[in-house]
Amino acid sequence: MEFRFTDEQQMIRESAEAFLREQSDPAAVRRAMATEQGFEAALWDELAGGMGWSAMHIPEEFGGLGLGAVELVALMEEMGKRLLCAPFFSSVCLGTTAILCAATNAQKAAILPDIAAGSVRATLGWMGEGRDWSPAGTSLACTRHGDGWRLQGESHYVVDGHTADLLVLAARLPGEGIRVFAVPAGTAGLSREWLPTMDQTRKLSKLSLDGVQLGSDALLGLDQDAAEALQKTLDIATIALAAEQSGVAQQVLEMAVAYTKERHQFGRAIASFQAIKHKAADMMLKAEASRSAAYYAACVADEALRGGAAGAELAQAASLAKASCSETAFFNAGSAIQMYGGVGFTWEYDVHLYFKRARASEAFLGAPAWHRERIAQELGL
Amino acid sequence: MEFRFTDEQQMIRESAEAFLREQSDPAAVRRAMATEQGFEAALWDELAGGMGWSAMHIPEEFGGLGLGAVELVALMEEMGKRLLCAPFFSSVCLGTTAILCAATNAQKAAILPDIAAGSVRATLGWMGEGRDWSPAGTSLACTRHGDGWRLQGESHYVVDGHTADLLVLAARLPGEGIRVFAVPAGTAGLSREWLPTMDQTRKLSKLSLDGVQLGSDALLGLDQDAAEALQKTLDIATIALAAEQSGVAQQVLEMAVAYTKERHQFGRAIASFQAIKHKAADMMLKAEASRSAAYYAACVADEALRGGAAGAELAQAASLAKASCSETAFFNAGSAIQMYGGVGFTWEYDVHLYFKRARASEAFLGAPAWHRERIAQELGL
């Protein structure tokens, strides 16, 4: 058991830190978040094609770097720190992972090289308007139609769905479980609507599918229930999102501590007051715990991707990481606003951007209480 | 609407404060709690017979003072402050209230004068080994037997059941709901066992009834379902207990504040550190809120006892008060230990007595989460 980054992982992490500090500074974030697209194409090209981040956990045989979830988590943590506006979470963590979990090798060979190169951006749609983030919340319906398939219905809360090139969509085949399809953006009958969101740094959309016709090759994997593959995808994406939140939690802590060291009231830097210091200490306590949770979960996700034994803990690990990191990111971002005082509440200061991202990510893929209940079930309660 | 004590109520409160400060000092509490009986007979005689506290909410026609729940709450709050060891809660709040809610006027006339005078101590038993503090948790079974009744089973967590003279017992009549009986302590077939408790300042017991034979007059009220009367009794007792907890919460706050003003570390009274001050502030915040909750609930209970309109809110008010006061008493007592530091953890200092009482009372008659769920149901959720 080794519970530290390898030298190579550490290098990936440090180069991400340097790149994002430069490329995803507050000005860049504010530029991108104000657009409907939500990201700057040049930045995506550089981090996907240039840095190779979109190839990270794609096996080498499919044009990827052959790395795993630990590297993904290291990147997401750094992205959280800088609130990167880019379709990394949607394309790499959701879309690519879905293909890795659901597709046949032939399909992977056909689809993944373009994704690895960053020239195709994917995403994943599955849930309806309900509150169930599990495969059971899948809302689209599919039916067999000649040789191929027909999809009908709506898919909600699809991250970057309005800009992705390839939509990986889960649909319910009545009586036979779930099927997962790869649907190109231009497919007839598919319409995509951007939905403005409270957190502007990550874009959501609604997809409407009105009698969408797909060939047999659009089905990812075999014609059998893909609920397990979808669940595995969601768990891995959940762990990646948790890691991002751990980055958010750490960053707002550092921002708030720096601010309170500068801000003077009552004749002292407010960082010298116990009320402020102890709040910062609690933030650090939670940030450290969340980082441990995310790293542990990353190891489990890695095993799950490679088919190792510890992968059996995937559901528990995902829920543990999400519950811990979500709560921490929200607590820390809210505490940071409090430590900033009045200015923390202004549009001008950046802390509200982190606060909004923290809230959005807390809800996405299931809030802490939802994940704790999932753990309670795993514990046989 | 007048939301302050009347002059008379204020007088009752102040005389209770003075009496208890004298008679229920830490030495008296420690003497009484070390015994199986749990109280000193002389003290009971004085506060019941002498001060008339056991007559408080008994109507004048039955030998009482004809006052109500507001006065009861004022007394209980003061008793909480001094951790009074006496069967007031069991006899007055539980036993007497049950008789007031369930018995016929003739029965009241027969039973209550002795209770009012303090010469008979009552209590109430209803629940079994489960976790349900409502009438649905009633464990004893009763059957009709000739002209009278036969009781069978066990009654758990009966406050002062091993020392009370008169046991008011709820029992389940299969298919016909609940019946409530007045069972004298010496009745054949009834055995009573004291159970040592973590909180030594209030005594619990288990009653075992093996074919207990009762005459028809032992049934309180008419031969019809008494679940509503029992529920009303429990709600009123819950409000009284909540008020007591509000007294506990206030007292530990004052004790801890006084201690931290004396205790010096790092060259200062520790009361000058924000960490300590802000904890005390949070304790006061909760103590004040709980007092408001208890007083509001007292007004509702008063109405309920007198049959007024606001009595319809009784269940909500009881749950509100219990959830608020229980949480506060436990939080404040726990915080007080923390503020005392190491000595707060010793047998010698009194704060642990409050802490244990806070925990015991938090659980008794339903913990905060149980009461919040009850409110959620009342809100139609």
Place this chain on the structure above:
Amino acid sequence: MKLQFSEADEHFRHEIASWLADNLRGEFEPLRFRGGPGDEHMFPEERKHWERRMAAGGWTCIGWPEEFGGRAASIEQQVIFHEEYARAGGPGRMGHIGEGLAGPTIIAFGTDEQKARLLPGIRAGTELWCQGYSEPAAGSDLAAVKTRARLDAATGRWLISGQKVWTSLAHESDWCFVIARTDPDSVGHAGLGFFLVRLRQPGITVRPIEQMTGTSEFNEVFFDEAVCEPGDMLGKPGEGWKIGMALLGFERGVSTLGQQMLFQNELDEIVRIARENGAGKDPDIRQRIADAWIGLRVMRYSAMRMLSGGADGSLAREAMSYKLYWAIWHRNLGKLAMDVLGPEAEIAESAPYGLSRLQSLFLFTRADTIYGGTNQIQRNIIAERALGMPKEPRR
């Protein structure tokens, strides 16, 4: 101690309820349930009209003494007024700073001339007020006021220079009360004056602050030799702190009841959504809704206990915890609203950044624990003034 209102009070309830039913309609219909916290920037002109309609009906400043146009309404009646106003969905009051803060302060500390000149405009809903308390370098540290007031001996005018911040409705108001330093060498509580200043004058610039909601309820107000006319100072130089503290006391008085009724409307909406969208079946949500309901009831009865205390703006020991209590409660409510909405909580009403009412509530409640004294300052106040714990040593 009793819960029922008297028959006379119930008659009063009928009176205000009927008046609202007759008047909060037609042109005023769109104002119902609008203009509350987080929504204060909406319909300002219409709400000014409404203020004057209220005045015409005799429903402004009802708690003021009759000699100043009030009804000398009892605490109970004021409670009833706020209950019915909120029940009817009465809009956020444009005149509440004048009615609740400036007016009572002028009544308590003003000269007869000031009372005669200034109170009628407040009572009539024609002169609106805002407050100039906080400063950029003195957020929660009120005694660190840097705004200066210099007496121009020739004209008898005070000339005010400096900057105030977090001033709501400044761009809609006619008057601002300002705490400024009359003695340039003074520090802390000493040497402050309390000034009544006309906003529409060359020496004053109002600049909206864009908040995290994308809207601008708050403002920065810049004073550059702004004129306070002779006779518009309240009290004497050096009494600014005393008057300001009393005013903060009024702030935590009866107006809290009106605020509670807004809270009740918010909670009701959240409960309604929880019933409709299934969130109400979630055990965690159930617990939190019940907890919010408990908290609001507690606030109501705490306010009632508080109001049975001093009427001079001084705070009872028990009242000191009220601001902290509601601020935390409201912040939790904002989060609860989001969690009840579930995934839908994230979706805004319109592009580019049009938030829903509950989204605004959620974001705005983050300010509740900051303005009017942060939670940290509130805890200091409670510990030091209510519990007598020692002040921190100053460096």
Place this chain on the structure above:
Amino acid sequence: MKLQFSEADEHFRHEIASWLADNLRGEFEPLRFRGGPGDEHMFPEERKHWERRMAAGGWTCIGWPEEFGGRAASIEQQVIFHEEYARAGGPGRMGHIGEGLAGPTIIAFGTDEQKARLLPGIRAGTELWCQGYSEPAAGSDLAAVKTRARLDAATGRWLISGQKVWTSLAHESDWCFVIARTDPDSVGHAGLGFFLVRLRQPGITVRPIEQMTGTSEFNEVFFDEAVCEPGDMLGKPGEGWKIGMALLGFERGVSTLGQQMLFQNELDEIVRIARENGAGKDPDIRQRIADAWIGLRVMRYSAMRMLSGGADGSLAREAMSYKLYWAIWHRNLGKLAMDVLGPEAEIAESAPYGLSRLQSLFLFTRADTIYGGTNQIQRNIIAERALGMPKEPRR
């Protein structure tokens, strides 16, 4: 980063598991799962025998270098040792202060003579140690030590006078390490020495402290010209603070893993009861059990991260929050245990005041947030040392 253990480590796991299966039986059977926190007063003699049995098997001090009788076990092996020890229900170790604190400190700061003389007794389980840190007037303020040490020039002995408190197992121990002031005029961190003192001597009186549990795990230790023999001082006069801080670092090292395994046993018991008595169907209890499970996992991996840091007793920045984390977690677990037990939580095992294990757990966990530095002190340490926030101004 990976979760699996190597094959060699799994072999090691088999070795210790087999040894425990073969030895923790017969006369030692009643010790299983006993003697942990809150239960430390139970079976002291039997646990001393067990300590010697452990030593005979080569299972004491496994993390020590081989030259001092250890196995130089890797971090992974120490993790495995603690896992298997707890899984088997190994009793609370009587020798843990010697093995985990005194020994490593002597190894780091002792002379060759001291190492040769003192380490074997610890390794053999024949000499037990306790710690003399806290004082009545210096609970969390370690630098406020008042115990004095005076050098008797004639004999070369140090004579120690003063009082220590919260010393666990003092009545069972042979040695105590004591921080005392060598320079009577010094204040704070300066002028302290670190002394190794035999407990069984006329100058020392041990008085048990009765705790809220009614039991007495902790003691007051009074020193009245107690003798520290020449050669039994560790380091030099003035180095006491440095050595003491390093020792506290060791305290938060590998031994935390053993503690976690005890926590795991406690949590498992609580989950078992929740499954059996229906509490596990309560949504609130379900949430809290899941939360406890999460917290314990997090602790495990935080400890692993922490242990990959310095081995010299110095703490990585990230490790500073560990004490605060487990203390809060454990306190919450104690409360959870009571709430899972439901009404039965209140009933003691026997009169007059024989508490159940979970009742003791509940009460004892209130001390977790106090001893070894209160939560408040821990937060100061985190803020100042890990986050670089300024110290409070001193008066």
